[in-house]
Amino acid sequence: MNMVMLYIVLFLLGNLVGIYLHHLASYYHRNPKEWSAIFKCEECGQRPGWLQFLPISRMVLSASAHSCCSTKNRLKNSLLEALPGLIYVGLYLKFENSLDFLLAIVFSTLLLAGMWIDLEQRLIPNVITIAGIVIGLSSALFLRRPVFLDSVLGILICGGFLYLGGLLGGYLFHKPNAMGGGDIKYAAMIGSFLGWENGFWAVYVATVAATMYGVIVLLKHRGEKGREICFGPFLAGGAVLILLLGNAYVFF
Known part of the structure; x- marks a missing residue:
């Protein structure tokens, strides 16, 4: 063609x-x-x-x-x-x-589905995150893309990073649900596909971008309370950015 x-x-x-x-x-x-x-x-x-x-x-x-x-x-x-x-x-x-291209298509589609629902409804359903984690682990187990241990560590590190961030945010801002469970599982899904290193950088980029955006929103709307930042789109953007601009082969 x-x-x-x-x-x-x-x-x-x-x-x-x-x-x-x-x-x-x-x-x-x-x-x-x-x-x-x-x-x-x-x-x-x-x-x-x-x-x-x-x-x-x-x-x-x-x-x-x-x-x-x-x-x-x-x-x-x-x-x-x-x-x-x-x-x-x-x-x-x-x-x-290549097989990496097909996996990247599946991964990016799951990312976009979660991003859109999060933008519209402020939630990321389990049918996307859990299914994504299962697909990511299966790819690592049977196709070694990434290797299985890397995928497992990606789930623990990426999901754990947001979980701890949520605990810290809850302590600092006296808000028990500073980080939604959907975002944590969404980050874990990213780690299952990208592995711990690329997954960590994706979450890191998302966190920096969301923080900068949050500061701008706070400065623009001083004194207003109750404003929440939708974190899913930042996670999706960070993951796609690493997927496109990261290592020559993200799945390895």
């Missing part, structure tokens, strides 16, 4: 995945078991026209209303839905046609 055509196919596939992940995140809080809900409009609950579920056409239609109601499409959502396509292309450029 022509390389340009391959990149286009990967981008469109990722864009399609992004569309359905976005709809899944919008509907998850209403009925987590109703997977068919992702085929409905997140605003009115009706089934929109088929063009609303096709890659690229969502961007083209971003200035128009949904076909099922008067709700306007949002360009921001369309751009976010294109993010998986860009990541898939980037992963192929790094790993090419």
Whole structure:
């Protein structure tokens, strides 16, 4: 297949995945078991026209209303839905046609699913984190990507880092739930795929970025209480960054 055509196919596939992940995140809080809900409009609950579920056409239609109601499409959502396509292309450029590429696709898709649901609902469901940990451990056990001990240490170190950070934050700010359990398991999933060293750097990058963002928010909204920072997107960003820019082969 022509390389340009391959990149286009990967981008469109990722864009399609992004569309359905976005709809899944919008509907998850209403009925987590109703997977068919992702085929409905997140605003009115009706089934929109088929063009609303096709890659690229969502961007083209971003200035128009949904076909099922008067709700306007949002360009921001369309751009976010294109993010998986860009990541898939980037992963192929790094790993090419290999088993590492397939594992990276699975890993990045789980990351994006958790990120979107966290943004929409302020939670990361166990069906993503636990399944991700199992897949990561299975990959390490049977495919040695990474080696099994590295994967186990990644779970303990990445998850433990956030757990201890949550305890420290709770002590300093007198808040018992300073770090959510979903974030801890999400970090453990990252460690299961990336191993302890790459996983630690992913969590470290996420923590630094989230801290800087938190300081900016506090300075901008002085005196306001109750503001919470959604940590899942920072963890996903750190993991994808290490996956794309880390070692020549992250899975080793």
